[in-house]
Structure formats: structure tokens, C-alpha cells
Amino acid sequence: MSVLAIDAGTTGVTAVVVTEDGAIAAKGYEEFGQHFPRPGWVEHAPEEIWQATLAAARAALAQVDTADLRAVGITNQRETILLWDRETLGSPRRAIVWQDRRTAEICARLKEAGHEARVTELTGLRLDPYFSGTKLMWLAEEEPNTWALVESGRYAVGTVDSYLIARMTRGTYHVTDVSNACRTLLFDLGAGDWSDELCALFDVPRDALPELVPNWGEVATTDPASFLDLSLPIAGVAGDQQSALFGQTCFEPGDAKCTYGTGSFILTNTGTSLERSDAGLLSTAAWRSPAGELTYALEGAIFVTGAAVQWLRDGLQIVGSADETAAIAGTVDSSEGVVFVPALTGLGAPHWDPHARGMIIGITRGTTRAHIVRATLEAIAFEVRDVLETMPNQGAPLRVDGGASANDLLCQLQADQVGLEVQRPRLVETTALGAAFLAGLGTGVWSSTDDLRETWQLDRAFSPAADRSAADAAHARWIDAVERSKGWA
Structure with a gap:
């Protein structure tokens, strides 16, 4: 038995086929365009x-016997918002992506009107362009003719998961799950449902929104004419970061994972308790069981980590590839006091300063590219430490995944900074793996989360240095640099 998992990311779609022992039997990938x-x-x-979803899935399925497939799982970039015609499934405009900052003025206006405290109380989020609600408010204000068709019921509104499910089922289903819904600014975390109060505030008709379904269990069925001749239950759905938490088998309160991607996202499972943070973390829904039990998490969203390495490669052109960074940084024992604050698009958790800008400080005549590369890896470790120090981690190991987790030097720096064992699994495709686990759990490929835990395999554990004085001194210097970077723009 196997499961097809689709990971619809920000720059491309990955499709994997996962077998019942938790192995990836096949993989396909297709990029799609970015529009600015x-x-x-x-x-x-x-x-x-x-089209990228179809191409990636087609490539993965060409490598396996499709007769063994039992279900489809979907995971996706979360706060990106789409509109589509319920009949034709065509879209009247391009999607507005989570990275988009056009609604900064709307956020400022809502804050000035005194709405942020109530929005945070209901949603666990902040008024920031990152989230979907203000994107919809912008559409209503700036494209009234399009929005009129949302209000009339002609156009559906949804996140990437709900759009893909509509396409895979020929428009039969308009659904989403709590992990995506809770990132829209329209979802009441405590009640576990769409909020009429928030829909009124952001002027979004509730009827345009998807129906909420559990994260696992058979929620829809693919239409063969629409989706590669397959009639399969769609039985797992989750936003990418919650999917990675599930893929890392972080099922107990206090379990934490860090995904290193373009940015980095640290999530700690808080169980059935909705925890609030005064330190800039987001309260979020992790998943909901078919029985209706809601599991929550605290999330720290760091906007620029892997993107800083990309900037070294493409902007400064001092490394040829991300893979080189460990070797280059390893040629020096320290950054010699050089600190890089990668606030290239402002600062996310726990600082939340959209006006901060990137800074490299401490440069001398003796500074080389190796010092700057090492300072970049150290910055990633510092950013993760800043978030973890505000979380109820309870000393549990930190499980890491994503592209940069393959960097042994980064993993060791991370362990030294957080003072915890850092665990890297053999399979770092944990976002797609989480979607597969959810779909397989929903269709009996795995009978319980205990079965899923048995599939998780350690690649390497990184233990922190016994003496943390050097790590603490470096972190104190980092905090000083962060303060200097704030408010620059």
C-alpha cells in the first residue's frame, strides 16, 4: 500500500509516493512562475x-504501480489566497502570495482603529500583510467588479489546498482544514470555526469560504477525468508547517520542530491547550482529528534564513551554491566578531519589525568571505534560538528538516545555541511526509500515530557543547546587532 502526497510550495510543487514503511518510493517536482x-x-x-501539480504527480506516478495507491494527501503554502469560478474553475486574477506586502497600509489602518487586540484574541495572529484576511480586504477595495462576483456566489475564495481540491474533484468540493483556515484572520481559534465577527470586520462573505473538514479521513474523491485517471480519496490536508510537525511525529505537547526553508518555522505542539504568547509567537491550530479534537501549536515565523544563503550566492556571489557554505565556513573557527542580521524583508518572530533592514557589522581588514558565510549560518542559529527561548519546549530535542538541515555545521551551531540535542531524520522531506501520514492515517494504511512514530528514523543527532559561555557571548553580540537593525526603513 502507498499514498500520493502533493506538496504545493511557494516556488514549485513536489509529489511523492510514500510506502507503508514510511519510505519515499518515487518523487516528481515542477516549478511554476513568480510574478512581481x-x-x-x-x-x-x-x-x-x-499544471505544476499535474506534472509533478505524473512524474512520480510514472515510477510506481498506481494500483497500490490508497489515498492522496495535500500540503501547501498557507496564507496565499486565490479566487476561482465555481463552474469553470478558471481564476479571474492571479493569487496574492503570503510574501506579498501590499496590504501594509490596510494593516496600519486597522491598528489605528483599535482592532488588533481583538483580532489577536480571536485568531492568535497579528495584523500583518503576511496573513490572508487583509489580502481579501484589498481585493474588495481595489477590484470591486471582481469582488462583486465573490459576493454573488459566483467566485469561491480559498487557500491553495482548497483550490487544488476543487480542481482535482471537478469543482465538487470546496473544503479546507483548520491549519489553513487559522492563517486567514477569519478563524476563531477558541471556537474552532469561521468567525462571523471577523468576516464582518474584513468584509468577507462567509458563504464564499470553504467548508472545514478534519485533517485526516476521507474528505473528497478525485475525479479521474480531472486528475490523471485516478479515483482516490483525498484523505489528508494540512498547511505546510503543520504538515512538517506531523511528518516529524511531534505528537506530544512540548515536541518541537524547525523547518529550514526560504524562511524558517519553529512549531511546538501545545496539545489541546490553546497557549498565548506575549513574546511575538503565533498561536495556531496544528490539526483536528475526525472526532473533532483540536490540537494547537505555538509558531515562530522567521522570514529570512535560506534566503540569506541565496543572497550570498546570487547577490554577493561569494558562494557558488548553498552546499558550499559548510566547507567555506568551516575554514575559520569563528566569525571573528562579524554579525549578519538577515532582516532582508524586515524581522519576523519574535521581533516583528517590518522596518528593520539587513546589516553586517564587525567587519575589519581581516574579514574574509569565510567569516561572512559563517556569520550567515550563525545568524540562522541565533534566529531559531530567539524563537525557542520564548516557547514551552520543556527540554525536548529539536527535530530539524528542510534543505539546510543537511548542513552539519549549521546543525552543530544550532545545538550549541539552543542547548538542546538537534535531531535530523533520514527523510528531510517532512512536509510531504506529513501529508502522506495524514492521508494514510485517514485510510488505514497506518492504524495509529504509534505506527507513524515507528517509521521515523534518525540520521544524526547533534549534542550541544558542555560549556555554553562562547555560545552565550556570541548570542549577546547578535542581540545588540538586531537592536541596531530595527526601524531602519
Whole structure:
């Protein structure tokens, strides 16, 4: 038995086939275009996402016997918002991506009107362009003709998961799960449902929103004419970071994972308790069982980590590839006092300063590219430490995944900074793995989370240095640099 998992990310779609022993039997990947119509605006063409999904799935399925497939799982970039025609499934405009900053003025207006405290109380989020609600408010204000068709019921509104499910089922289903819904600013975390109060505040008709379904269990069925001749239950759905938490088998309160991607996302499972943070963390829904039990998490969203390495490669051109960074940084024992604050798009958790800007400080005549590369890896470890120090981690190991987790030097720096064992699994495709686990749990490929735990295999554990004085001194210097970077723009 096997499961097809689709991971619809920000720059491309990955499809994997996962067997019942938790192994990846096949993989396909297809990129899609990024559109930047104005500075700070980021858009995707929905049709390009759909075609990339078909291409990636087709490539993975060509490597296996499709007769063994039992279900489809979907995971996705979360706060990106799409519109589509309920009849034709065509989209009247491009999707507005989570990275898009066009709604900064709307956020400021809502804050000035005194709405942020109530929004945070209900949603666990902040008024920031990152989240979906203000994107919809912008559409209503700036594109009234399009929005009129949302209000009339002609156009559906949803996140990438709900759009893909609509396409895979020929428009039969309009659904999403709590992990995506809770990132829209329209979801009441405590009640576990869409909020009429929030829909009124953001002027979004509730009827345009998807029906909420459990994260696992058979929630829809693919239409063969629409989706590669397959009639399979769609039995697992989750936003990418919650999916990675599930894929890392972080099922107990206090379990934590860090995904190193373009940015980095640290999630700690808080169980059935909705925990609030005064330190800039987001309260979020992790998943909901078919029985209706809601599991929560605290999340720290760091905007720039892997993107800083990309900047070294493409902007400064001092490394040829991300893979080189460990070797280059390893040629020096320290950064010699050089600190890089990668606030290239402002600072996320726990600082939340959209006006902060990137800074490299401590440069001398003796500074080399190796010092700057090492300072970049150290910055990633510092950023993760800043978030973890505000979380109820209870000393549990930190499980890491994502592209940069393959960097042994980064993993060791991370262990030294957080003072915890850092565990890297053999399979670092944990986002797609989480979607597969959810779908398999929903269709009997795995009978319980205990079965899923048995599939998790350690690649390497990194233990922190016994003496943390050097790590603490470096971190104190980092905090000083962060303060200097704030408010620059």
C-alpha cells in the first residue's frame, strides 16, 4: 500500500509516493512562475500551480504501480489566497502570495482603529500583510467588479489546498482544514470555526469560504477525468508547517520542530491547550482529528534564513551554491566578531519589525568571505534560538528538516545555541511526509500515530557543547546587532 502526497510550495510543487514503511518510493517536482507586478507585490497564476501539480504527480506516478495507491494527501503554502469560478474553475486574477506586502497600509489602518487586540484574541495572529484576511480586504477595495462576483456566489475564495481540491474533484468540493483556515484572520481559534465577527470586520462573505473538514479521513474523491485517471480519496490536508510537525511525529505537547526553508518555522505542539504568547509567537491550530479534537501549536515565523544563503550566492556571489557554505565556513573557527542580521524583508518572530533592514557589522581588514558565510549560518542559529527561548519546549530535542538541515555545521551551531540535542531524520522531506501520514492515517494504511512514530528514523543527532559561555557571548553580540537593525526603513 502507498499514498500520493502533493506538496504545493511557494516556488514549485513536489509529489511523492510514500510506502507503508514510511519510505519515499518515487518523487516528481515542477516549478511554476513568480510574478512581481510592483515592488513588494508577489503573485502566482493559479493555472500554473495546477499544471505544476499535474506534472509533478505524473512524474512520480510514472515510477510506481498506481494500483497500490490508497489515498492522496495535500500540503501547501498557507496564507496565499486565490479566487476561482465555481463552474469553470478558471481564476479571474492571479493569487496574492503570503510574501506579498501590499496590504501594509490596510494593516496600519486597522491598528489605528483599535482592532488588533481583538483580532489577536480571536485568531492568535497579528495584523500583518503576511496573513490572508487583509489580502481579501484589498481585493474588495481595489477590484470591486471582481469582488462583486465573490459576493454573488459566483467566485469561491480559498487557500491553495482548497483550490487544488476543487480542481482535482471537478469543482465538487470546496473544503479546507483548520491549519489553513487559522492563517486567514477569519478563524476563531477558541471556537474552532469561521468567525462571523471577523468576516464582518474584513468584509468577507462567509458563504464564499470553504467548508472545514478534519485533517485526516476521507474528505473528497478525485475525479479521474480531472486528475490523471485516478479515483482516490483525498484523505489528508494540512498547511505546510503543520504538515512538517506531523511528518516529524511531534505528537506530544512540548515536541518541537524547525523547518529550514526560504524562511524558517519553529512549531511546538501545545496539545489541546490553546497557549498565548506575549513574546511575538503565533498561536495556531496544528490539526483536528475526525472526532473533532483540536490540537494547537505555538509558531515562530522567521522570514529570512535560506534566503540569506541565496543572497550570498546570487547577490554577493561569494558562494557558488548553498552546499558550499559548510566547507567555506568551516575554514575559520569563528566569525571573528562579524554579525549578519538577515532582516532582508524586515524581522519576523519574535521581533516583528517590518522596518528593520539587513546589516553586517564587525567587519575589519581581516574579514574574509569565510567569516561572512559563517556569520550567515550563525545568524540562522541565533534566529531559531530567539524563537525557542520564548516557547514551552520543556527540554525536548529539536527535530530539524528542510534543505539546510543537511548542513552539519549549521546543525552543530544550532545545538550549541539552543542547548538542546538537534535531531535530523533520514527523510528531510517532512512536509510531504506529513501529508502522506495524514492521508494514510485517514485510510488505514497506518492504524495509529504509534505506527507513524515507528517509521521515523534518525540520521544524526547533534549534542550541544558542555560549556555554553562562547555560545552565550556570541548570542549577546547578535542581540545588540538586531537592536541596531530595527526601524531602519
